[in-house]
Amino acid sequence: MEILRFSHNAWGQEVLEGVSFDLVYVFAGVALAVIVIHMLYMWLRPRRRAAAPGA
Amino acid sequence: MSQDRVIRHRAADRLFHWIMAASVLMLLGTGLLPALGVRFDWVALHWISGLVLVAAILFHIVRIAAWSKLRTMLPARRDLEEIRAAFGAPPVKPGKYSAAQKAMHYVASLLSLAAAATGLLMMVKVDTPWWKRNPYWLDATTWGGIYVVHGFAALCFVSVVMLHVYFALRPEKRAYLRAMLLGWMSGGDYRAQHDASLWTPESAPDPVKGRH
Numbered sequence: 371m372e373i374l375r376f377s378h379n380a381w382g383q384e385v386l387e388g389v390s391f392d393l394v395y396v397f398a399g400v401a402l403a404v405i406v407i408h409m410l411y412m413w414l415r416p417r418r419r420a421a422a423p424g425a
Numbered sequence: 426m427s428q429d430r431v432i433r434h435r436a437a438d439r440l441f442h443w444i445m446a447a448s449v450l451m452l453l454g455t456g457l458l459p460a461l462g463v464r465f466d467w468v469a470l471h472w473i474s475g476l477v478l479v480a481a482i483l484f485h486i487v488r489i490a491a492w493s494k495l496r497t498m499l500p501a502r503r504d505l506e507e508i509r510a511a512f513g514a515p516p517v518k519p520g521k522y523s524a525a526q527k528a529m530h531y532v533a534s535l536l537s538l539a540a541a542a543t544g545l546l547m548m549v550k551v552d553t554p555w556w557k558r559n560p561y562w563l564d565a566t567t568w569g570g571i572y573v574v575h576g577f578a579a580l581c582f583v584s585v586v587m588l589h590v591y592f593a594l595r596p597e598k599r600a601y602l603r604a605m606l607l608g609w610m611s612g613g614d615y616r617a618q619h620d621a622s623l624w625t626p627e628s629a630p631d632p633v634k635g636r637h
């Protein structure tokens with residue numbers, strides 16, 4: 371997966387075009403992973419507290 | 426029956442938030458969907474939404490400067506104590522904004538300013554009612570750098586919007602979502618979640634009696 375996009379101008383020189391939009395899936399995936407981890411943490415937390423000695 | 430409510434967000438601040446939300450969603454849709462293969466006439470929608478966002482940001486900056494509202498959002502020692510509390514230290518109550526809310530605001534501010542500044546520069550390359558496009562205003566390398574910053578800010582916004590919506594919809598954050606919609610939070614939520622010595626809000630008008 372590329373991070374940046376390049377093209378070539380009329381003289382054959384490489385020109386920077388911007389970030390690769392394939393990265394949108396990476397950024398969405400990272401956010402989704404954080405959401406799932408947080409949901410699991412919040413779901414498990416009361417059970418761990420209840421199971422803890424003296425709770 | 427009297428209602429125990431405090432004001433959290435004034436109407437002008439809520440209006441700014443929702444205009445920013447609408448314009449950012451429109452900018453992400455018109456900016457990223459064409460790049461992902463969805464074909465439609467996106468250019469005018471994109472720059473008009475961008476100008477709406479720039480106007481909203483300027484309004485917000487003037488408002489916080491004129492009304493000295495920045496203080497509640499500044500980093501504080503209490504923020505570190507909040508972070509420690511998340512890892513087992515004794516819990517502490519924040520002032521008006523928690524450390525997480527401040528962090529979200531700073532990230533969104535940084536991304537908005539980066540996207541807005543580069544977007545305004547990129548408008549030189551777009552035909553508008555006020556000028557004709559001039560793609561040679563800057564050299565190709567500089568344009569490339571501007572595109573990278575603009576695109577990277579957009580990609581970061583994808584993550585930020587997803588996380589912001591998720592946390593806004595969490596059941597324990599319902600008081601904050603309601604405050605961003607209606608302006609007020611209950612006195613119970615205020616006392617349970619905030620340190621009154623750090624944030625003393627005004628009482629909200631009684632919805633039944635129509636007074637404070």
